[in-house]
Amino acid sequence: MKPTIVLVGRPNVGKSTLFNRLTRSRDALVADQPGLTRDRHYGIGRMGDRDYLVVDTAGFDPVAKDGIMHEMARQAEQAIAEADVLLFLVDGRAGLTPHDEQIATRLRRADRPVFLVVNKGEGMNRAMAGAEFHALGLGDPLVISAAHGDGVRPLLDEIFDTLPPEGPEDEATDHGPRVAIVGRPNVGKSTLINTLLGEERLIAFDMPGTTRDAITVPFERNGKQYALIDTAGLRRRGKVFEAVEKFSVIKTLKAVEEANVVVLVLDASQDISDQDAHIAGFVLDAGRALVVAINKWDTVDEYRRERLKDALAHKLHFLGFARTHYISALKSQGIGGLLRSVDGAYAAAMAKLSTPRLTRTLQEAVTKQAPPRSGGFRPKMRYAHQGGSNPPVIVIHGTGLDKVPDSYTRYLSRTFMDAFRLQGTPLRIQFRSTSNPFADKD
Ligand SMILES: Nc1nc2c(ncn2[C@@H]2O[C@H](COP(=O)(O)OP(=O)(O)OP(=O)(O)O)[C@@H](O)[C@H]2O)c(=O)[nH]1
Numbered sequence: 258m259k260p261t262i263v264l265v266g267r268p269n270v271g272k273s274t275l276f277n278r279l280t281r282s283r284d285a286l287v288a289d290q291p292g293l294t295r296d297r298h299y300g301i302g303r304m305g306d307r308d309y310l311v312v313d314t315a316g317f318d319p320v321a322k323d324g325i326m327h328e329m330a331r332q333a334e335q336a337i338a339e340a341d342v343l344l345f346l347v348d349g350r351a352g353l354t355p356h357d358e359q360i361a362t363r364l365r366r367a368d369r370p371v372f373l374v375v376n377k378g379e380g381m382n383r384a385m386a387g388a389e390f391h392a393l394g395l396g397d398p399l400v401i402s403a404a405h406g407d408g409v410r411p412l413l414d415e416i417f418d419t420l421p422p423e424g425p426e427d428e429a430t431d432h433g434p435r436v437a438i439v440g441r442p443n444v445g446k447s448t449l450i451n452t453l454l455g456e457e458r459l460i461a462f463d464m465p466g467t468t469r470d471a472i473t474v475p476f477e478r479n480g481k482q483y484a485l486i487d488t489a490g491l492r493r494r495g496k497v498f499e500a501v502e503k504f505s506v507i508k509t510l511k512a513v514e515e516a517n518v519v520v521l522v523l524d525a526s527q528d529i530s531d532q533d534a535h536i537a538g539f540v541l542d543a544g545r546a547l548v549v550a551i552n553k554w555d556t557v558d559e560y561r562r563e564r565l566k567d568a569l570a571h572k573l574h575f576l577g578f579a580r581t582h583y584i585s586a587l588k589s590q591g592i593g594g595l596l597r598s599v600d601g602a603y604a605a606a607m608a609k610l611s612t613p614r615l616t617r618t619l620q621e622a623v624t625k626q627a628p629p630r631s632g633g634f635r636p637k638m639r640y641a642h643q644g645g646s647n648p649p650v651i652v653i654h655g656t657g658l659d660k661v662p663d664s665y666t667r668y669l670s671r672t673f674m675d676a677f678r679l680q681g682t683p684l685r686i687q688f689r690s691t692s693n694p695f696a697d698k699d
């Protein structure tokens with residue numbers, strides 16, 4: 258399970274600057290998709306081979322004005338409750354403020370590791386910059402510069418030192434794909450889960466373990482096994498399951514990270530919202546296989562159905578790799594087809610791609626359309642091999658490949674998707690250049 262790092266601090270201390278820095282390396286692995294707007298409050302980061310989730314609680318104000326808890330403050334409270342680690346940012350230039358003290362008081366009650374981070378420390382004497390913040394009683398301050406990157410790596414090292422090491426990835430093969438059913442509140446996730454789990458098909462139900470914070474519910478359908486990732490703390494009541502927790506973005510994102518295949522549920526009776534798009538974008542960034550389920554199809558007329566298809570093609574067009582199903586979870590319509598697409602997406606995500614075929618496909622693609630020149634030099638692509646699964650990673654070797662534009666990467670991606678019938682999974686393309694382009698010329 259990926260750890261969740263939550264950034265807290267008063268406005269303007271540099272939380273979003275640090276957020277961007279912590280998530281940038283991971284973003285760089287994913288070619289930019291036109292139309293995909295990332296949620297700048299929730300992201301995946303990576304250091305070395307460790308992935309983590311980062312949450313920026315911009316707008317958090319524990320002393321809510323007029324006694325009213327604002328929605329943002331509520332979300333920040335939820336993020337604090339679900340954090341593995343809290344980073345409390347203060348501003349080394351502005352110095353300690355009463356507002357910092359109020360936040361510190363709240364965080365001392367949070368009952369999880371808090372790192373006191375003094376930002377904007379570039380060019381300052383570290384001991385001096387941190388000195389006054391000792392008074393917050395949250396341990397030794399770590400001085401960083403989010404804008405320049407100073408001290409960020411040591412900070413991450415310290416964070417990972419306090420966290421338990423990540424266990425080995427579960428081998429999915431023996432219990433079929435791990436499936437996460439995600440979507441914003443009220444779209445019908447619980448109803449779909451109950452339809453899928455229909456009590457006879459239920460094999461067993463793991464109770465929450467001590468080491469994992471997501472549990473899976475295995476089920477069987479048409480002779481095939483699946484493991485459903487439970488994001489909402491499902492409890493069985495009589496014949497049906499019900500969620501005991503309210504919708505949580507962090508749990509949703511953790512489930513996406515844990516899954517092989519994500520079913521993104523949208524509500525046909527509602528317009529596609531930013532929240533839908535953000536969850537979709539996160540699935541894409543995480544590289545998970547995806548099936549889109551437009552639920553409550555029974556409630557909409559022909560006119561609305563057509564409008565919805567247009568909206569989908571427009572607002573979520575970056576999900577073009579995924580199959581879409583129009584279903585009614587309540588009436589159990591379209592469920593068989595949905596699961597067949599889950600199987601297909603899983604197979605695509607796990608596909609074994611042979612080096613000779615990949616290389617041939619690459620060469621054909623380049624012959625048809627060569628990568629554009631850059632600075633008088635044309636990138637040369639020599640061969641390709643598979644570098645990973647779920648998502649499939651295709652590693653392309655050659656020279657001058659750091660100059661390949663995203664549009665060309667997307668062209669290659671489409672070509673491989675078609676050639677290997679990878680519908681249902683996103684694909685990652687990585688380039689490995691020989692360092693000296695002239696050492697390898699022909
Ligand atoms: N000198 C210096 N300035 C920084 C550093 N990090 C951020 N800043 C600046 O501080 C200002 C606030 O940064 P943000 O990242 O927007 O702060 P924030 O905490 O996300 O603010 P809210 O979104 O209002 O909560 C910006 O002008 C940044 O350029 C740093 O390491 N050094």
Ligand SMILES: Nc1nc2c(ncn2[C@@H]2O[C@H](COP(=O)(O)OP(=O)(O)OP(=O)(O)O)[C@@H](O)[C@H]2O)c(=O)[nH]1
Pocket residue numbers: 440441442443444445446447448449500504552553554555556584585586587588
């Ligand atoms: N007509 C119709 N109603 C549905 C369908 N699926 C779910 N609903 C209804 O939509 C409402 C919300 O369904 P839930 O399954 O609780 O939605 P959820 O996504 O789990 O909601 P949260 O737990 O808040 O995240 C309920 O009243 C369901 O009966 C469907 O296919 N057709």
